[in-house]
Amino acid sequence: MAVDTAGTTRTHLDLKSAQLPVVAVVLKTTDAAAIASDLAARVADDPEFFDNDPVLLDLTAVQGEARPIDFAALVQALRGLRTQPVAVRGGSAEQMQAAHAAGLIAAPDVAPARAQPREAMREIVREVQVEVPVPAPGTVVVDKPLRSGQQVYARGADLVVMAVVSFGAEVIADGNIHVYAPLRGRAIAGARGDTSARIFSTCLEPQLVSVAGIYRTTETELPDNVRGKPAQVRLDGEKLLIEPL
Template sequence: MSLQIPADTPVAFEFKSLSLKLLSFVPATLDAARLEAALRDKLGDGEHMLSGEQLAIDFDSLPTLPSAMEIAALMQLLRQFGLKPVAARGGNDDQQAAAREAGLVVLSDEATAVVPPAKQVEKPVPAMIVSRPVRTGQQVYARGGDLVVLALVSAGAEVIADGNIHVYAPLRGRALAGARGDVSARIFTTCLEAELVSIGGVYRTLDDALPTSLKSKPAQVLLDQEKLVIEALAG
């Protein structure tokens, strides 16, 4: 006996085409110690600009064939840094089989693309204002907006913003503006002594390379055609 379903009954499901784009993580090694040190150097120990991002692990740069156990260990390491590995791409058939065994979905090249982190959200977000010094080893991240620091940013400290960064005191640590891809972001400070600056993912270490016209002076950092430019601020 067949079951009669009324014609006006809503459908239980449907299939739809989905254009899927994920941020790719491209390991050149599966050495856990090396990867952990590199991730910590890049992202720090707290919340960072890629927290919560879903990843597709790209096998194209691995010199050896990974086992499912090694891939599972890599996935666990990425999760420790707030990242979410969900898929794999590239590599040969054996690498893709190991990825499936480790619980990853294997995607075709057409399904993924290497994309920068999402740009700053359109909805205005109030600037984060920090009135206390940012000490060595500390990290401050203004998600979705600007960061204003009214005190010293010590050497070894890190200030990050999806928008602009303003430091009205000596900037001696690392400053990363436009952290999620906003190439129009800028860094402003009344005393430029930074170790590293970055706009939209383009980095430059400063060390002792600053000329006397800029070192310890009011300055801004901006991106001009994928090149970081440091300019003195008049007045």
């Protein structure tokens, strides 16, 4: 019987590291029913807001609460909204243990971002993530069209887009968003809670606009004086204002 000892052993899989986009849900209460109700209300006007996105539960703001979290009920509610809860972070030892019992894994805590002389923008196209140099501190510039399914996030910076943001594309910034072209997809400014952030576009016809978590979808038609025209989006207290430029 012949035995081949010179050939390379073949395997049926490869193990590689991966970086995937995850939606972070920051809890401000331990009441699972209230959280589920709030989430359902936020997506009521846009049932396609989530598309089976993986979800990370951030417990940093409630880690000192004595009231336990019903993770099983919360996971079930999130799955009913077309998301996939997979991980949890920032909780107390008891909260993390309860989350693990509900099938959630522990994700590493992330320290607050610090200003760097040169940062990087992450451009996510479905499951492909590319690091793009930022031309200047505090500002991310994109000079190519963004197609449906593409997402750009300017972490800790303003975002300037010089080309069309197509329907189904998403632009996110911790600061302001400037689109010097038609804005037809989703624009989310002040992603980390900056209520002074604004969205500017030379042709406003978005699928969704949001500032510091307060949003408006195309289910509510824009007024004639701003639809398809130069306009800005800003907050006045907790009211989202859309005004002509």
